[in-house]
Each structure stands twice: as structure tokens, then as C-alpha cells.
Amino acid sequence: MSENSAAPIKKALSRNVMLPAQDMALLGQTSQPILTHADGIYVYADDGRRLIDGPAGMWCAQVGYGRREIVDAIAHQAMVLPYASPWYMATSPAARLAARIAELTPGDLNRIFFTTGGSTAVDSALRFSEFYNNVQGRPQKKRIIVRYDGYHGSTALAAACTGRTGNWPNFDIADERISFLSSPNPRHAGNRTQEAFLDDLVQEFEDRIEALGPDTIAAFLAEPVLASGGVIIPPKGYHARFKAICEAHDILYISDEVVTAFGRCGEWFASESVFDVVPDIITFAKGVTSGYVPLGGMAISEKVLERVSGDKAGGSYFTNGYTYTNQPVACAAALANIELMEREDVVVRARAMAPYFAQALASLRDLPGVAETRSVGLMGCVQCLLDPTRADGNADDKAFTLEIDNRCFELGLIVRPLGDLCVLSPPLIITREQIDDMVAIMRRAISEVGAAHGLHARVPAAV
Template identity: 45%
Template sequence: MSDSKNPEMQNIWQQDKDHYIHPWTDFSTFHETGSMVLAGSDNAHVIDFEGRTYLDGIGGLWCVNIGYAREEMAEAIADQVRKIPYYSCFGHHTTIPAAKLAAKLAELAPGNLNHVFYGCGGSVANDTAVRLIHFYFNQLGKRSKKKIISRIDGYHGSTYMSMSITGVQADHIGFDIHEELVHHISCPNPYRRPEGQTLEDFCDEKVKELEDKIIELGPDNVAAFFAEPIMGAGGVIVPPPGYHKRTLEICRKYDVKYVSDEVVTAFGRLGHMFASEKEFEIVPDVITCAKGLTSGYLPLGATILSDDIYEVISKPQAEGAIFTHGFTYSGHPVSCAAGLKNIEIMEREDLCGRVQDLGAYFEEQLKSLCDLPIVGDVRGRKYMMCIENVADKKTKALLDGKARVGNRIAEHCQRRGLIVRPLGHMNVLSPPLTLSKEHIDFLVATLRESIEATTEDLKNDGYL
């Protein structure tokens, strides 16, 4: 419950609690506690309504890459609003920012991924990928190629289609998904591989599983494989070396389109504008992106297609037929202007280079927490990291879910001026790319104090 003595604050807190349906809300606590009201920001910090400042360890939601409250971003957005705030891109109309950003994304994307379709976020980008891949195979007369393969613990969005592709089982509770169209293979999580199994054997097993699934479903029935380079909301899972190259080879073998979901990993989080080729040495058929594309300043997503796909879908399917896919806000000029300014800032300030320089330090400092008794694993790369908490480091057994260990750590952090994201028994870190060494030192020290405090709480409550 809000403890503010400010009447305006109390009113906003109550209005939010009474009327705003929040994404991913825990209704077992929300009706009592409501929401933390944020009112300001600066670089890597956010400020609540009472003026308390917090280092944002999660970058809004994997996305505020250039940091908060950038004046030149505000000016770029305002300038575009003054020029032309909106016009439909249906048919034969466009705007300058939409055209320029498409060309810039084609320049940055690997290989022959030269064609951009805009949406409003990552879920829509992945929905678009499915619809256009289906259309592609229809155009080729391969109308049975419809099924999608993705991975348990992969996250691809919250629309009906993208949530069906998502493999985080807890996200499906009570909701429907398209179980006939989408099929999941297991998560390539090296931390959870059987004791004594080598990384090489583990990788062999996971690659074979993809091929076996394609053969089981029938290659003539499988359209696409969706994979995040590093799995985000499923626990920041970095697959074993060579996994992506080998799964791409399997997809090529069976004419299955490879969709690299870079909604989180693109635009600097791993030190590259796109991670697929630079970090994992693959050039997929499709890249989906959002989040860091505008650093969260405005909603925008993109589905980037190869020349091969575009050449097929850009031909009329029948006399008088048109390409009937799109949204009112596809290529929104103000959002595209924000995307252009975001990339300009990133390139001018070499934020990718900054992440490569400080990312190793961030990883090293976070891994120092492994000496704590409940920290089982610290994993990830650069500014995309996860701490997995366990009851027993040797057996890797988890704590009772009722212990809410991730939430407890996040609450202790928040009281100390740091925001981290709880994901069940885990805590995720995805800070702004503008983070300094001093910020990192504060973040890690605060996490250590908070995990130690949580460990004492768990002992006192009988969970340890």
C-alpha cells in the first residue's frame, strides 16, 4: 500500500490500482500493494513520486539502451511531430523517417536481410514473421508448410500467436495457445544439463532434438524455427558453443526458415547492433527486433526479411490481389524518427564499444556473487545477465516456490535504491548501456547485501 502523505500521490496510486490492468501482474499481492509510481528519470536512474532515486538495473524492460531523459531524443520526437505526426503507409505512401530507418536497418542487419516491415513491438514483429513465412510458402505452392518449432523457456511475445510460440510454461496457465500449430523442443540450458555430460555432448543432443522434431512433424509441414540468440525472459540462457550454427544448418537442410528473435539482444545489449552474426556467427532468414530499436522512447518493432523471402512475397499472388498485411501504425513517422535518433546516438557515442569494454567487468563482478550460499549460477553476456538462486548448490535443487526468493531479493534491492527484475527463483539484470563502472560497483554491492539479507529471511522463515 502507498504510504505517501501526498494527496495527489495517493489519488494516482488508487486510480492505477482501480483501473489499470498491468501486464504480468501478481494479483495475489497487487490488490493490496498497488504499484510503485515513477515520475522522473535521469540517465541510468528512475525517480519515484516522492523523489527517491533508484539505479535501474533492468533498463525499463531490456530496452532503455541510451539511458533516460535524453534531450536530443525529445527534440527529435518533437520536431517530427511538428512536421508530420502521422500518415498511413498503406499502399503507395511513405514518410521520410520510415524510409530512412528501413535503409539504416538494412545496412546494419547481416547478410541479405534488406527488407523491413514495421509493427508496434516485439510480439507483433514475431506475429508478422509467422504470417509472412506462411505467405512465402503459399506463394511457392508449399501450402502444407505451416508448423512452427520453438523452445521451452523461449519468450517471443504476448499476442495469441507469439505467446503460442513462447515456451515459458508458467505464462500459459489459464490461457489458450495454438497447440497444433506450434511445437516446442527442450531448452538448451547448460547449467541444467545432466551431471557428467560434456557441453559438446549436450549440444549434440539439443541439435539432434531439433532434427528429430522436424522429421517427426514431416519436413513438408514445418515452416520455421524461432530462436532468441540468448533466451531472455526464460532465464537468460546462453546455449552451448556452436548451437546456433548447427541448428541453422538443420533448418537449411529441411527448408525451414530460421527466425532470430533479437527483440532483446539487438541494439547494443551484447555489444553489437545485431548479435546473430557478430556474436553467434549466423545469418538467419528473418530477424525480429523492437525494444532497443528506440530505447523504449516510443513503441516500434521491425521484422527484417532476406532478399530471398522478399522476392517471393513481393509478387502479386493473383490478378487484382494485394499484399494484405499491415497495421494502422506501421512505419509511424514519429516512432521511426526516434529509431533513427536512437541509432545515431548509439553510433556517435560508440555504446556498443562501451558495452564490450565494460560488459566483461560487469560479468566478472556479478560472478563474484557465486560465493553466496544460495547463488547457484550467474550467467549471460555483457549487459544481459541472470542470477539463479537455489536451495542447494551441489544438487541445484530449487527453493520452495512459496519462498518467493527472486521477489524477496528484488524487494531488498529496491529498499537500497536498486531495481532488479524477479523471475521466480531468478533475478535478471539488463541495465541501460550508459552504465558506468561506479554504477556497476553499486549494483553488485547492493545485490550482495540484498541476497545476504534474503538468505537470513529464508532461514528465519524455515526455507533454508
């Protein structure tokens, strides 16, 4: 029986597999499509159907599938040295990868700590902020400021920082150290201008700092673009103004670039190049290996490290680490991925493709049911609302959007369903023709589902 035979896979899924965000009422009954292989921007289902991978896996398949160079690097490293303890031994892949990433990060973020993925990268950055203040004799400076709609992962601390309130029920994640600010979603401006909306967000941050006391706040943790919270692109100037406030109060600015780095926004890292801010710490994962194997990490500023190292260390150890910190196979995969991206100018091409992608999404705005399209680099979304004047979708809008996503799937396109958003963040190697294919499927799906809901294309008035 082939490894892809449906029956044993379905049996194991029903008996043995627990999924992320598992709907517990349907434990053992969830029927996910089974994928067998992939190539370029396409994945293939076990019924032989080819699907465009609209979300690039989970925002991670930057260079697409079937890239021999990465596979060879993984196989080679697994053969010569699959593992070494990062506590006692150094290896070439981790050292070379750290040096390479340090060349790509902004400012003096030259010290790299590798983790197993995005959540552990965020967790490590937050634990560093704790350590940083304890070593400096400021044990009360511990609070973490985050935003509603932010997503930072699934370890306990990263999950506690997640402002997607839908993730909260039945988890005891309330942590008195964590304080939530408003989502910087431009659609929440109401009748304010974007400038006035930004002023209010800044004021809220300043008021919160004053209320809590700056000497109790360790860090501000923020994604440059709130990805899983809804591809939310904050108003222009937001990041720089928040960074200036952090500097004024000696608060670490942690930029969570787990999604936005490695070309997703048209730059290696988005913080400075796209959003004008040099953070104190950047977390990354996903695109660093294009999803071939798990890896994450954080880059820390030298200036920040100077305050807790050398003769300022006071005998301290940063006792945070993982069995798979500096994992040689993962680091070799990341090096091969980065080399491939450089050789093929993947980041430059993604930047050049961004306006075409934005226009292609915008071409859907004539369809009834499409409230908005937005994108930065090659991460974008189509917001589908039965009533486009609403800022956020209600349960009916979410059901409507899910129908659209399902219809896209039937027509050969995977779309990440995210409430009232159809999220598209394709592999960065996508061509114009493939973007056209993606958008043509979306057009058909939105039109058909819209018509079934009584939404009909606006017909020009008869003359």
C-alpha cells in the same frame, strides 16, 4: 494538485488499471511503486528515492533517460507530421530508418517491415512464414518449431509460441501448428558434457523434423539468448547447427532479437556477430528506440523475398499491416536513438564493458545462496538457490529470490524478479562505478536475506 500526487494515481490504479501478468486475486489491490521521472541510469520514486534501473526498464532503455536528442526528434516530428497512412503515403523517417537498419543487419536482410512492438514483430514474421509457403504452393508447410523457456510476446500467435509454461494456464493457446523442443539451458546438461548436451539437442531437432515431416515445417523461431525465460545462453555452436538443419530442410530461421539487438549483447544484432548465424528473418523492438516510444519490426532476407515477389508473387498481397506501421514519430525517435548510439559509441562501449560486468556478477559467487551468475554483453543474471546443486529453483528458491529483489529495491536498485533469477540488463551507458554500486547493493541484499534463511558466509577453517 501535481500530476504526481500519489492519491489520485493510487485511486486510478485500484479502479481503472489492469496490469500485464495481473494477479487476478489482487485486481485493484496491487501496489506498484510510482515513478515520477528518470535521468541517465536512474529512475526516481514518488517518495524522492533514486533507484538504479537494473533491468533498463524492460531490457530497452539502451541510452538511458533524459536524452535531449531523442526528445527533440520526437517533438519535431510530432509537430511537422505526426502520422501518415503507411498504405498510401511514404515519409522520410520510416524510409531513412529502414535504410539505416538494413546497414546494421547481417547478410541480405535488407527489407524492413515496421510494427508496433515485439509481439507484433514476431506475429508478422510468423504470418510471413505462412504467406511464404502458401504463395509457393506448399499449404501444408506451416508448423513452427520453438523451445521451452522461449518468450515471444503476447499476441495470440506469439503467445502460443511461448515456452514459459507458467504463462499457459487459463489460455487456450495450444495450437497444433506449434511444436516445442527442449530448453537449451546448459544447467539441464546434468552429468553430460556441454558438447554431449548440444548433440542431444540437435538430435531432438532432427528427430522432430523427421517425425513431423520437413514438408510440414515452415519455421524455427528462436531468441539468440532466451531472455525472459531466464537469460539462457545456449551451448556454443547451437545456433549454427540449428541453422544448418533449417537450411537442409528449407525451414525459415527466425531470430527473435527483440531483446538482444541494439547493443544489448555488445553488437547491433547478436545473431551473426555473437552467435555465427545469418537468419532468414530477424525481429527487433525495444532498444531500437531505447524505449522512448513503441516500435518494432522485422528484417527479411532478399533471397527469401525473391521466392514470393515479382513474377513469383502470383498476384498475392502480403496483407499484414498496422495503423502504426512506419509511424513517423516512432521512426524519428529510432533514428535519433541510433545516431546517438553511434555518436557516443554506445555499442562499442557496451562490448568493452561486458567483461567487467561479467566479473562483477561473478564476484557474488562466494555468497551462499548464489548458485550461478551468467551474462552475455550487458544482459546477465544471478541465480539464487537455497540449495545450489539444484538445476532449477523450486517455490522456496523463488520466494528467497523475490526477497532479495525486494531488499535490493529498498537499498536503491531495481532488479527484475524472474523466478530464481535476479536479472540485470542495465542501460548500456552504465559506467564501471555504477556497476560496482549495483553489485554492492546485490551483495548486501543477498547476504542479509541469506542470513535470515540461515545461510552464512563460508568462514575459512581455523588453523
